[in-house]
Amino acid sequence: MSQVPVPRLARAIVVVVLAGFTSVYVLAGSALAIVAFGLQLVYVLRPLRRFRRPWLLVVQAIVGYAATLGFDTSVGLLGFLGGSLLLTPAWPLAPLVAVSAAVIGPVDPAISMVLVALVVYGLTRLTERVDEVHAARLALAMAAAAEERLRIATELSDGFGSGLAAISTGVRAVLGQPERAAEVLGEVVSTARRSLADARGAAAGYRASSLTPEMTTARAMLTAAGVTTEIRAGHREPLGPAGALLAAVLRETVTEAVRRNTARTCVIETTADAVEPGGMVRLRVTHDGAPTAEDGYLADLARQLEQAGGGLVTGLSAEGWLTVEAALPEGPVESTDDPGAYRLSVALLAAVLAGFVVKGLLIVPESLVVPAAACQVLIVAMQIRVINGRYMRALALMALLTYLPIPVFGKAWLGVAGFLAGPVLLAFRWTVAWPLVAAVMTSVTVSSVLLGLPLPVTVNYTVSTLVTGLVVYGLLELAQLVKELQEAREALARSAVVEERLRAARDLHDLLGHSLAAILLKCELARRLDPVRARAELEDVLAMAGKAEADLRVVSGGQQALSLAAEAESARSVLVAADIRVELDLAHDELPAEVENVLATVLREAVTNVLRHSSARHCAITTAAGEGTVRLAVRNDGVRSAGGRPGSSGIGNLTTRLAALDGRLGTACADGWFELTAEAPTPVPAG
Known part of the structure; x- marks a missing residue:
């Protein structure tokens, strides 16, 4: 773009x-x-x-x-x-x-x-x-991540939530009825072992939906082994089940290359069919390590790929490089695209082109209307096709249909040259396109002179060629811009989903997995101890189960207390990424948790509005402490209206949150700057 x-x-x-x-x-x-x-x-x-x-x-x-x-x-x-x-x-x-x-x-x-x-x-x-x-691209990514977080939370609550509850119930039963310790502890250990296996499996599943982390790991392994590595990622994330199998192929291939220690250069490349989601995604690993006679470490994976509708091929290039290529169906990808704007652009282009066709046919002799209309329809079809790509064949066909019929249809066909000028502007860089458009205009002038047209008519046709070309170019370019933006927005949303799954995978492994492993260890230890010492271990298990439930809430996307300073740094990062200059000045003292949570939420909403609803180039975020109050101000120079968005539910929610603390939210607009302020008392009055 x-x-x-x-x-x-x-x-x-x-x-x-x-x-x-x-x-x-x-x-x-x-x-x-x-x-x-x-x-x-x-x-x-x-x-x-x-x-x-x-x-x-x-x-x-x-x-x-x-x-x-x-x-x-x-x-x-x-x-x-x-x-x-x-x-x-x-x-x-x-x-x-x-x-x-x-x-x-x-x-x-x-x-x-x-x-x-x-x-x-x-x-x-x-x-x-x-x-x-x-x-809306950032808002859509946030919504996609929130939806994925909710789905993950539901899955984990249904599975691990019931498992943790069963562990706690079993331990309490043992503490209340020591005579049943052997029987109940066996069930508790089985539940803990199953939950731990499920946690590790879920973490692997969330991680396997994306091939990118495995590619990063592969690069690290190869680099550590002294292998020069190049990564070329051309697939869409997340891959789902296909990602797990391709990740296994990549892992086995790289591990074998490192084990042999004969490779010095490796290229890892992924590609995906660009036609539509649901095509084939391909992984190709190429390195200069010589194969050995006992190669066959990928045989099992080759069978799995074949069963999944794909395949695996290994071979040697002419230079003696080993190539491993795996392919799998990508699987359905849920689209968040809104086709309305794109359909509008296509419909509008078709309507305008039809209007130009009617104008041209008005001056065509009646005996030639049918062939002229057929040629015009073909040109319109080529114009619609150009929206999806800059096809040189379509452009060549339009050039033929622009000039060959002139001897037959005469001056009635001179207006068609504008249809050629538009795609030319779209197909080439401007340093090439404008000379070509000038050549098209010159050809219209020469044709008009050869047809013996008066000077005013010649000038009109020449200028109209440029105007029609600009109209067609504008419609085609805007249609492509809308389509590219929607694709970029969807890619950003998919990336947010992948990030959320990877976060869940990390938390499952590092938080919940650790807690469940400790619970399993304590329960197995309690089975081998005398009742007195076992009781102490089981009481620890109860505490660990409570901690594991808290870990589960974090893995499910639950948030801990917000930090205003951390939120401000995050806001700075997002705004700078959006090419907005940021001034950050935090001058507040330590705040009560309730006040800090609300002000951090206000800041998040304010920055979201700056990104979504303004054309800001500068933004200032400041805090100041007064006598018993703290004040947050967010100013930007991209104001669109004096009152911001009065109907925004986000602003209404913030007003309610601050009112609960006896605080207030304010907005002001002056000299092209919009300012949102939030004031709250500190400390918060009791009640």
Whole structure:
């Protein structure tokens, strides 16, 4: 994706397209077209959006009709007004503007008015959607992680929660009825051993859903053995069951290479079918270690891969390098994608292209309408296909369909060149694309001269080629931007799920696994001791079971007391990653736990709002201690409205939390800065 921020790039595309439309009317002698262009920017540029008011539509109507009725400007200029109406609750008036255009002017300019209105509406809506998708990417990742945390918590509570409860019940029964110690302790030991095995299995399962940690471990092992290692990860996470088998293949291959100690270079590569989720994911390990006669350490894994619908192949390259390649079906990946915006972009592109086709067919001789329409439909199909990739074959076919029919259809076919200019801008770097577009425009000029067209008509066709190309490019580029953003957002959500599973795996192994292992050890020890000493061990088991239940809550995603300082550092990291300059100044003393928890929560919500609902470039986070109070302030320069988001449930929740502490939440807006403040008394009054 471009290094330019995506929302800014989207708005720049819209401005260029609107400027192209305006140039047509300016060249025709309408100075009011520049005014109409300036008014339209209010709907596109963020700093001007505060001027979106009903009176703006009135001014646009005055400018549009003054130009068309008073200065004989083409009624196509009314498309700016029609597009603006479609963007507001007054959209039912847009068809009336189209009707008035048909009454005032000929059919061709009236169609142009409808096309301009659709382009203005569609590009502006797509730009807003780009803003929304771009801003919501972090929120979606957080939601995906929270959902995965809830799923993990349910699984663990159903399994380990009942196991720990059974252990505690059994130990209490032994302490209350020593005569049943042998019988009950046997059951407790079995339960503890089963729970420990389940914990280790669950940890391995959560870890195995991702191949990335195993690749990191493999790199560490090889590097420690003096093997130069290169990792090329091209798969999507999480992999699910496929990850476990591929991780086993990688682990066995790397272990064998280290054991032989003959390899000096190793390349680990993963790829996945890019067509759609559910394709094949492939792992390839290549190293320069020579194989031995007793190779067969992967035979069992090869059978497992075959049973799972995949396969494993080993062989030697021409240079004598050993290659191990394993492939498995990726498995279904749940999509969090919202196809609405992408469908809108495709539908809008199809509608605009259809409008251009109708305009062209109006001047085609009746005897040639059918073949001309067939060629136009083929061109439209190629344009839709280009959305999914920059296909050179489609571009070559469009070039042929642009120039070969000109001797047959004459000047009616000159407008088709704009359909070629748009994909050219999309397919090549601008240093190459713009000279090619200039060549396309020159070809239109030469064709017009050869056809004997008047100079004004020649200029009109040449300029229209550029404008049509910009419109097509804008629609295609925004459609791709929306699609790429959605894919990036989904990838971020999948990464959050993987991170949550890896966190659960770490906690299961380090916390719950340790507690269960200690419980098992104590129970087995109690079985071999006399009743007096066994009782002391069993009392320890009860305490350990209570600790294990607390560990289970942590593994399930439960949070301990929040730290305002830690939350501030986390906020700094997130904001800096979003290219926002941060000023952090914490000047508060030690706070009661209740106050620190609430202020940390306020800070988290404030930073989330900065990321989601503003265009901030600077953010200041400060705390100050007064007489019996502490004050947190979060300021940013990306204000969109004076009151923030009054309907936000997050702000409402924070207000309620602070009110419970006799504190208060405030917002203020001045000089382009938005400030959220939270004040709470310290210490907290009793009750």
